[in-house]
Amino acid sequence: xxxxEGLVRRYGDRTVLDGVDVVAAAGETVAILGPNGAGKxxxxxxxxxxxxxxxxxxxxxxxxxxxxxxxxxVYRRLTVRENLALFARLDEVPDAADRVERMLHQADLxxxxxxxxxxxxxxxxxxxxxxxxLLADPPVVLLDEPSSSLDPRQRERMWRFLGAxxxxxxxxxxxxxxxxxxxxxxxxxxxxxxxxxxxxxxxAELAMGGDGDLTRAFVALAEAxxxxx
Numbered sequence: 001x002x003x004x005e006g007l008v009r010r011y012g013d014r015t016v017l018d019g020v021d022v023v024a025a026a027g028e029t030v031a032i033l034g035p036n037g038a039g040k041x042x043x044x045x046x047x048x049x050x051x052x053x054x055x056x057x058x059x060x061x062x063x064x065x066x067x068x069x070x071x072x073x074v075y076r077r078l079t080v081r082e083n084l085a086l087f088a089r090l091d092e093v094p095d096a097a098d099r100v101e102r103m104l105h106q107a108d109l110x111x112x113x114x115x116x117x118x119x120x121x122x123x124x125x126x127x128x129x130x131x132x133x134l135l136a137d138p139p140v141v142l143l144d145e146p147s148s149s150l151d152p153r154q155r156e157r158m159w160r161f162l163g164a165x166x167x168x169x170x171x172x173x174x175x176x177x178x179x180x181x182x183x184x185x186x187x188x189x190x191x192x193x194x195x196x197x198x199x200x201x202x203x204a205e206l207a208m209g210g211d212g213d214l215t216r217a218f219v220a221l222a223e224a225x226x227x228x229x
Contacts, residue, residue, distance in 0.1 A: 001026045001060070001171035002047065002140045008055030009042050016042045018195045019056070024140065024171035029162070031186035032175040035222050038192040040175035041070070044142050047173070066138035070145045072129045076118030080109050080128055083117055087132045099135055107131040107161060123154025127161060134165070141165060143174040147181065159185055179215045183207070191218065193225030 002024040009017040016039045024030045032040050045051045049062025074083050084103055088096035104110045107127045112120060117128055126146065133141060146162070147155040163185070166172045176182050182189055183203045191199040191206070198221050199206050203214055210217030 001028075002065075002173065003059040004047055004056065005059075006056035007043065007046055007053045007058070009039070009046060009051065010054050016195050017046070017053075020192070020195070020197055021200075022047065022173075022190060024173050026139070026169045026171060027166050028187050029166045029172045029174075029185060030188050030190060031182035032173065032190050032192060033179065033182045033218065034175075034177070034192035036177065038222075039195045040177075040192055041144055043192065044144050044173070044175055048142050060140060063136065064138050064140065066133035066136065066141040068130050068133040068141065068143040068146060070148060072125050073132060074117045074125060074128050077116060079114050079116055080104070080120070081113040083128060084131060084135065088135045091136055093135050096135075099137070103131040103134060106134075106164075108157075121154060123150050123157060126150060126154070126158055130158070130161065138170070140171045140173070143172070145175055145177070147176075147178075155181075179218050183214045191221060193222050196225070198222070198225045 002022065004022040007017050007020040020043060032043060034040050046053050047058055048065050048067040078086065081100060081104065084100040085096065088100055093099050104113050107130065109127060109131065112124060117125055120128065147158060150158060162172055186203060188201060189199060189203050189206055190197060206217050207214040210220060
């Protein structure tokens with residue numbers, strides 16, 4: 001569903017990503033894990049087509065990738081339905097009215113459709129944000145730290161929603177610095193350290209390096225990679 005090879009991104013003299021490969025299969029949930037400054041958001045922006053890489057290739061066009069940024073893109077003074085309709089029109093989504101109704105139902109927002117987005121909880125606003133990213137029915141969904149501002153109840157509800165997307169056959173790729181979240185929800189981890197892939201595989205495989213403790217294994221891997229850099 002998604003393949004990128006040898007991605008390089010530089011800002012001036014600083015290399016943020018250095019030869020990064022990413023693969024995500026249909027129905028797979030992939031967590032991009034790494035310390036702050038590892039290049040997680042930059043990687044997602046390249047995969048989403050928001051930036052051009054300085055090297056490497058992304059094998060799927062941006063129009064086939066749903067993008068959900070960490071900062072909500074919604075208009076708080078518009079209703080939920082008005083927000084979805086606006087973005088559907090901007091993205092030239094076919095059958096926009098039908099697609100908006102489908103996303104209201106799928107994101108469990110039908111009962112709040114005519115409420116202003118600003119009146120919703122943080123979790124509700126994030127579901128609107130995700131619904132906007134899904135309006136074009138993309139096979140791949142990219143999310144930048146989707147649960148960073150949510151309380152535990154809101155987080156659980158959002159992950160049920162995202163899990164249902166993967167069950168439909170979409171590839172779901174999300175960035176996080178929360179090791180527990182990655183362990184619980186991801187089928188596979190891509191660990192970035194200093195702009196390079198330090199690990200790519202199932203959470204249980206990485207945990208073996210920390211005697212079954214994923215956090216310990218991740219910290220050791222991050223420290224080794226940063227020392228090498």
